[in-house]
Amino acid sequence: MAASEQPAEPSSSIPDYEFMNLCSTPFHIGSFRDEWLKRLKPENVSFQPGDQDSFEARFAAAMGVGEETMTELRSVCSVDSLLCHSGDQEPDPEVVPPNATLQTLTHREKQNNKPQKRTKNRHDLYVDELDRLTAGRLPETEANRLPEGELILTINIYFPSTVEKHNLHCGFCFVFTLWATILPNFPQFNHLRAHTTMLMTGSHTLADLRDAVCCVSDLQVCGEFSSTPDMAPDFMSKDLFKSAYFFFEGVFYNDMRYPECQDISSTTIDWAKSHNYPQFSTAKMEDTRFLDLKVKVGYPYLYCHQGDCEHLVIITDVRLAHRSDCLDTDLYPLLTHKNRLVTQKCSVCHVFIGRWYTTRDQFAPSDPCLFCDKCFRMLHYDKEGNKLGDFLAYPYVDRGAFN
Amino acid sequence: MESYRKPVKSDCEALLSRFQQTQSVRFEVFSNIWKEMKFVHIFRQSHNKRAFCRLVLDVAYCYFMPPFSFQIRVGGLYLLYSFYHCQTTSPPEQIRVALKDWEDVRNFEKESLDAQHLDVAYILQQLMTCKAFLFTAMPTLLHYSRKRTEEKPELCDEFMERPCRPQELINTQLSEEMSNIHELYKNTKASISSQMSTAAAASVSLIRGGIVLELCSAVMEFYNWQQNRDTVDEAQPSQERISSQQECSNRATLLAAIKSKAYEEPSEAVKSRRHRQVEIDLPAEEDKSFLKLRHSRVTKPSLKNRTKEQIHMSGDLGREAARTTLINHLVTLEPALQEKIKSERRFKSLNEHLESQTKSTSH
Numbered sequence: 001m002a003a004s005e006q007p008a009e010p011s012s013s014i015p016d017y018e019f020m021n022l023c024s025t026p027f028h029i030g031s032f033r034d035e036w037l038k039r040l041k042p043e044n045v046s047f048q049p050g051d052q053d054s055f056e057a058r059f060a061a062a063m064g065v066g067e068e069t070m071t072e073l074r075s076v077c078s079v080d081s082l083l084c085h086s087g088d089q090e091p092d093p094e095v096v097p098p099n100a101t102l103q104t105l106t107h108r109e110k111q112n113n114k115p116q117k118r119t120k121n122r123h124d125l126y127v128d129e130l131d132r133l134t135a136g137r138l139p140e141t142e143a144n145r146l147p148e149g150e151l152i153l154t155i156n157i158y159f160p161s162t163v164e165k166h167n168l169h170c171g172f173c174f175v176f177t178l179w180a181t182i183l184p185n186f187p188q189f190n191h192l193r194a195h196t197t198m199l200m201t202g203s204h205t206l207a208d209l210r211d212a213v214c215c216v217s218d219l220q221v222c223g224e225f226s227s228t229p230d231m232a233p234d235f236m237s238k239d240l241f242k243s244a245y246f247f248f249e250g251v252f253y254n255d256m257r258y259p260e261c262q263d264i265s266s267t268t269i270d271w272a273k274s275h276n277y278p279q280f281s282t283a284k285m286e287d288t289r290f291l292d293l294k295v296k297v298g299y300p301y302l303y304c305h306q307g308d309c310e311h312l313v314i315i316t317d318v319r320l321a322h323r324s325d326c327l328d329t330d331l332y333p334l335l336t337h338k339n340r341l342v343t344q345k346c347s348v349c350h351v352f353i354g355r356w357y358t359t360r361d362q363f364a365p366s367d368p369c370l371f372c373d374k375c376f377r378m379l380h381y382d383k384e385g386n387k388l389g390d391f392l393a394y395p396y397v398d399r400g401a402f403n
Numbered sequence: 404m405e406s407y408r409k410p411v412k413s414d415c416e417a418l419l420s421r422f423q424q425t426q427s428v429r430f431e432v433f434s435n436i437w438k439e440m441k442f443v444h445i446f447r448q449s450h451n452k453r454a455f456c457r458l459v460l461d462v463a464y465c466y467f468m469p470p471f472s473f474q475i476r477v478g479g480l481y482l483l484y485s486f487y488h489c490q491t492t493s494p495p496e497q498i499r500v501a502l503k504d505w506e507d508v509r510n511f512e513k514e515s516l517d518a519q520h521l522d523v524a525y526i527l528q529q530l531m532t533c534k535a536f537l538f539t540a541m542p543t544l545l546h547y548s549r550k551r552t553e554e555k556p557e558l559c560d561e562f563m564e565r566p567c568r569p570q571e572l573i574n575t576q577l578s579e580e581m582s583n584i585h586e587l588y589k590n591t592k593a594s595i596s597s598q599m600s601t602a603a604a605a606s607v608s609l610i611r612g613g614i615v616l617e618l619c620s621a622v623m624e625f626y627n628w629q630q631n632r633d634t635v636d637e638a639q640p641s642q643e644r645i646s647s648q649q650e651c652s653n654r655a656t657l658l659a660a661i662k663s664k665a666y667e668e669p670s671e672a673v674k675s676r677r678h679r680q681v682e683i684d685l686p687a688e689e690d691k692s693f694l695k696l697r698h699s700r701v702t703k704p705s706l707k708n709r710t711k712e713q714i715h716m717s718g719d720l721g722r723e724a725a726r727t728t729l730i731n732h733l734v735t736l737e738p739a740l741q742e743k744i745k746s747e748r749r750f751k752s753l754n755e756h757l758e759s760q761t762k763s764t765s766h
Contacts, residue, residue: 050532103410298545319539324494
């Protein structure tokens with residue numbers, strides 16, 4: 001008979017590391033939240049900061065200490081005892097002090113003396129501050145206020161992978177393969193950077209996440225439009241191919257909101273059945289909230305749309321809401337980080353982003369060639385809108401269209 | 404930002420080892436060491452403030468958790484408190500507490516309350532009150548980054564709590580119960596054997612007679628050995644210790660060098676010596692360098708750097724080659740032509756100016 005108790009059954013709603021510092025074990029998000037709320041008192045979860053005086057009064061009462069001890073305790077544990085200088089004498093925080101003994105400071109000096117790799121442009125200066133715009137933001141109406149004890153998930157969505165597309169004789173794929181050849185340094189799966197980082201609440205559905213993901217392939221227009229340049233915006237892929245799915249832990253969550261949506265995961269499921277993979281199941285994206293999911297934190301999952309545009313999705317963090325978060329539910333899904341992509345500019349004006357892509361063009365300096373809308377029309381069409389000369393024109397969506 | 408992890412960790416360990424030597428858990432003592440080391444300057448001149456504060460809080464958090472000893476955990480709590488309040492970001496970066504660690508935090512609070520450590524309890528509860536904690540699933544953000552890091556997270560040996568599992572297992576309650584059961588067994592056996600023939604009684608002996616006493620004495624021995632080991636470690640002259648270990652590690656490095664020549668591959672530190680890396684500097688560096696060699700990628704200089712080194716172009720061409728290509732240069736005019744047009748324009752505007760002046764005067 002051992003003196004220590006038998007350890008309780010490892011609960012599947014308490015996540016732990018599956019692989020150290022890599023990803024966690026799968027857990028049910030809703031029950032994870034319940035576990036936390038079981039362990040915490042309501043005042044711990046509330047957004048109101050605690051009152052210092054009432055806290056001290058309660059502490060004194062609980063510990064049975066007198067006023068003198070409390071004052072002593074307060075002065076000993078105050079933050080002022082940690083500062084080297086008094087408030088008004090604080091030296092410039094931007095300068096590293098001389099004779100620094102901390103290794104961090106010596107390391108920092110070394111880093112600062114290294115030559116800067118590249119100059120920061122306007123976008124980079126502000127991209128780190130995106131979350132400052134919304135931190136602690138209060139809603140207009142009480143109905144939009146984030147409830148206490150709500151979960152917040154941080155989700156990273158990555159760039160779509162490059163796959164060498166086989167050459168089909170169709171305008172859509174043509175644009176894709178040429179896209180890959182003009183821009184050879186398209187990031188491969190090996191060096192992934194998150195494209196966007198989003199914050200979502202537990203009560204959002206997967207369909208909300210799908211709507212929040214912005215991918216340029218949604219804006220692609222297939223087809224050759226040299227004779228009818230004005231009709232181009234009517235054929236966006238976003239409106240034509242509405243099916244999409246998320247894949248989490250062996251379940252495909254399909255988007256079935258519109259009548260045009262098909263279950264595009266069925267091909268994968270059938271293939272898996274014939275190749276002795278474990279059985280996958282399906283569910284509806286719009287009916288599944290994040291609270292109902294069972295996922296691993298830090299493990300890559302899949303979002304597939306447009307048939308073959310695949311994005312990695314990683315849930316990097318699941319936590320209870322805090323008062324320094326944005327408290328306005330209208331602003332969720334909240335974008336906290338977006339990577340900037342270099343955009344290709346028009347080859348004529350070098351000012352606007354390229355919108356048209358021409359080949360076999362007698363007016364263009366190169367084959368193929370990018371034009372912005374204005375330059376394209378000025379060069380290729382006359383005042384009445386008649387096509388001049390011989391060329392093929394495709395609407396082009398730059399990778400950095402969402403900057 | 405990851406490059407700051409090691410220096411921050413070593414700074415924290417320096418502070419905590421000094422705190423450990425004081426044998427105290429008072430916040431006053433901690434804040435004196437903090438002020439002496441001027442730790443608040445760790446936040447100076449940091450460019451990416453938020454990421455740095457996150458890193459610093461994550462590093463300090465691991466010292467607040469088991470398997471470290473109580474004093475180190477108190478030091479970890481004080482570190483968290485100090486970092487949280489001295490950080491320069493606004494709104495402040497929170498302290499992340501994972502669900503799996505909450506039990507440990509609760510036990511820690513209970514221990515400190517039982518021992519009447521008022522300042523520990525005050526600080527912990529104050530952090531709770533001012534909403535410094537963020538209740539999360541995992542202690543850090545996880546991105547599935549499979550970077551090849553050669554060091555596994557090494558926990559400082561000296562901060563670890565001395566294992567006390569034998570004492571936990573064989574405590575007084577257990578030994579009392581065991582001795583009761585033992586008595587019962589002996590009595591039952593005696594009563595049965597008196598009924599049966601005498602020969603059988605002596606042959607049936609499944610357990611040792613004095614098992615309870617033996618267990619207790621074994622535990623006491625273990626405890627005394629642990630205590631002695633700690634005191635002996637400090638008492639022994641450090642030179643002797645270092646030299647014997649240096650010998651061992653020298654031998655190890657010699658063996659390693661021979662092996663590497665044989666297999667053309669740098670070898671690892673000997674397993675038995677690896678845990679001593681924290682205490683001695685010299686062999687540790689050598690061992691670590693072996694580890695580094697094995698895991699780091701061989702990086703060739705990039706094409707740009709190779710071209711820069713090998714090809715040298717002079718004059719305008721060289722200057723232009725050194726700059727990045729500007730896409731609008733593909734369609735700009737030749738410099739000579741551009742100058743000509745510019746000068747023409749200048750004259751033209753001057754002419755226009757003169758003309759307009761004459762026109763205005765004529766009107």
